[in-house]
Amino acid sequence: MAEKVRYSDEELQEFKELILNKLELAQRDYELFNAAITHNGENGTQDTSPTFHALEDGGEDLSKEEAGRLAARQLKFIQSLKAALIRIENKTYGVCRETGKLIPKERLMAVPHATLSIEAKNKQ
Numbered sequence: 001m002a003e004k005v006r007y008s009d010e011e012l013q014e015f016k017e018l019i020l021n022k023l024e025l026a027q028r029d030y031e032l033f034n035a036a037i038t039h040n041g042e043n044g045t046q047d048t049s050p051t052f053h054a055l056e057d058g059g060e061d062l063s064k065e066e067a068g069r070l071a072a073r074q075l076k077f078i079q080s081l082k083a084a085l086i087r088i089e090n091k092t093y094g095v096c097r098e099t100g101k102l103i104p105k106e107r108l109m110a111v112p113h114a115t116l117s118i119e120a121k122n123k124q
Contacts, residue, residue, distance in 0.1 A: 004102055007094045011105070016088050019112050023081045026074055033071035037064050080113035096120050 007015070087093040094103050098120035107114055116124075 005095075006091055006102065007105075012088050012091065012093060015093060015108060015112060016085065018109065019081050019084050019088070022112060023078065023085075026078050026081060030071060030074040030078060033067045033074060036067040037071065077113070084113045098123070 084093060094105075094108055095101070096103050096117040096119075097115045099117055101117060103114055103117045107118060
């Protein structure tokens with residue numbers, strides 16, 4: 001029996017649904033991080049006394065920096081998921097870009113945007 005070189009259309013559809021669900025959640029999280037950076041819909045310390053506000057500035061800046069890092073990381077994740085959807089449409093999804101072999105389904109279910117098999121990832 002020949003070695004499987006790509007996933008079936010049914011399997012690709014299963015992966016697509018998983019990715020679309022993860023993409024929806026990731027976009028929701030990204031919007032939350034952006035709202036934290038810009039304080040959309042939040043009272044925060046803007047409407048409190050100046051003394052309290054001065055004490056909170058340091059923590060607020062730290063929170064904005066952390067939210068910014070999380071937003072950037074989430075955006076990268078979103079872009080990776082969108083790239084995976086393109087690979088599904090091209091029917092190249094699940095093929096390791098280093099070895100050319102099929103990435104195990106278990107790995108893709110855990111990390112649906114993976115482009116490397118565990119073997120290739122360990123060599124890096």
